[in-house]
Amino acid sequence: MYIDKADKAELSRREAELAAEYEGFKSQKLNLDLTRGKPSSRQLDLSNGMDGILGGGYAAADGTDTRNYGVLEGIHELRKLGGDILGVKPEIVLAAGNSSLELMHRCVHFAYLFGAHEGATPWKDEGRIKFICPVPGYDRHFAITQELGIEMINVAMRDDGPDMDAIEALLRQDPAIRGLWVVPKYSNPTGVVFSDAVVERMAALGRIAAKNFRLFWDNAYAVHDLHDNPPVLANIMDYCERLGTLDSVLQFTSTSKISFAGAGVAFLAASPGNLAKFKKHLGIATIGPDKVNQLRHARMFPDLRALKDRMRLHAEMLRPKFAAVLRSLKENFKDSDLGSWQVPQGGYFVSFDARPGVASEIVRLAAAVGVKLTPAGATFPYGRDPEDRNIRLAPSLPVLAEVEQTMAVFVTCVKLASVRKKLQDLNP
Ligand SMILES: Cc1ncc(COP(=O)(O)O)c(C=O)c1O
Structure with a gap:
């Protein structure tokens, strides 16, 4: 979807569709959290052997x-x-x-x-x-x-x-x-x-x-x-x-x-x-x-080799979650003017740049249907993103199904907030 190419009638039609989709999430009573880059319990379990490892x-x-x-x-x-x-x-x-x-x-x-x-x-x-x-x-x-x-x-x-x-x-x-x-x-x-x-x-x-x-x-x-x-x-x-x-x-x-x-x-x-x-x-x-x-x-x-072996196990657990985030972004925004993102080769985050002026609204919309995202602006000094567009996605902690659910909400919120902002800009 290229909203800069759409006329007002098309935008209003999309807004109504997206608003209905968004309302549908409300009934699901979601409680999802994609905020902090914490390892999942399964990742932590990999190191449980540390308990008692010294054997006295x-x-x-x-x-x-x-x-x-x-x-x-x-x-x-x-x-x-x-x-x-x-x-x-x-x-x-x-x-x-x-x-x-x-x-x-x-x-x-x-x-x-x-x-x-x-x-x-x-x-x-x-x-x-x-x-x-x-x-x-x-x-x-x-x-x-x-x-x-x-x-x-x-x-x-x-x-x-x-x-x-x-x-x-x-x-x-x-x-x-x-x-x-x-x-x-x-x-x-x-x-x-x-x-x-x-x-x-x-x-x-x-x-x-x-x-x-x-x-x-x-x-x-x-x-x-x-x-x-x-x-x-x-x-x-x-x-x-x-x-x-x-x-x-x-x-x-x-x-x-x-x-x-x-x-x-x-x-x-x-x-x-x-x-x-x-x-x-x-x-x-x-x-x-x-x-x-x-x-x-x-x-x-x-030694470092033992540590790297452990990191491969972490990667096996993290890869499907990152893949789910990236797949969702690609499917929804590849041919669009709604946002851009980087494909990380490691670490704990995916950084998404929405259209200017909509990040806070995306986060607010998501929170209202039970999906916590990192507050807009958090990735900038003083919590102020001058363009209000960056959102950090952290998929490591939830299980895969939750990451997928969260992304379904996220992409709808991105689309809805972007279309509404564009309509506002056209009707100041
Ligand atoms: C860039 C960066 N530095 C440091 C930390 C925290 O590290 P530590 O647990 O060693 O305090 C994090 C955790 O998210 C991080 O992303």
Whole structure:
């Protein structure tokens, strides 16, 4: 359907048909949720073997009694695993806590309160500071900077990563920029994988930016491929080493969507200076991480190959759900001017761009018949999508039949909201 080509009579006829279809959903008393990128119970079941895996043996390979205090940087086995996921040496990896988001939060807070590096002015004492935010992006990143009153500047995502010309120009013009949030592989929500050229230019930002600028490289979906022969993300640390910009990048990942989302292990990889500074402040907050859980992970994933085998099982469960979303979008919108989307090769999301000005109405219509979608605007700083068009679809949690039902509602809501908006525009 091309609504820009339809006349008023045709649009009114379609509106009546779609409204009737929509009314039909009301009687179904649906209660569906496509909001958050959580693993399903079946995916979590894959790691149930972790329960009791230690069999009473609590010693790490180097003899560390994991039940006791200490070892702030985490046990070697897990630093190695985290390093293998990120493609860096274990010596520059810290394994801590269960949430990479918490590590990002701490990094921002430490830089804000104490400075990004030894001797640096704390961000809080530098006046108005800013972060660059590729959009659409991850709402929880934006929440961290928003809470501290750090101004966020939108930069567009492209098919190969963020608009690097815009980022470099901003950094050259604006001395107040202190950070940049990115998800380099299977970006949340677009699924974009940064090209080698983008990774290299990202690594070079440390040459343009202030010394206390930090690139938050959130590689949450490093091993979350949906298919065999996945795209390969270039190694940013290799470029940084060549360019002398190691201090400008902080890398994050976790096992949240590998083992248990609420009881995994998170990782920070950073230059020796950045890591030492982080540990100095972390050591005030805690005497050490949950090393028993780290050892359980080391037993379950003795190496990267074991971990990748597990990821193939996750992919088998996720593929049909992503396929259902993509099939529905294709069948309904391929030959239309109602929306566009990207086909992700991994990660947890499908990003849909509706016609400008209708995303909030689509989400409202869906909610009114029992289908929860991520709030429109959530993928933008301050919850404000300037064009009101992006909607993030997260099909991992519901069972397949529910994903299909949800999509049936979603496509009707997209069509209905779009036709109504067009009619309104014609009859202002
Ligand atoms: C890009 C991104 N980073 C981080 C997280 C959260 O990771 P963690 O569970 O390690 O805090 C998510 C979860 O949805 C995410 O999409």
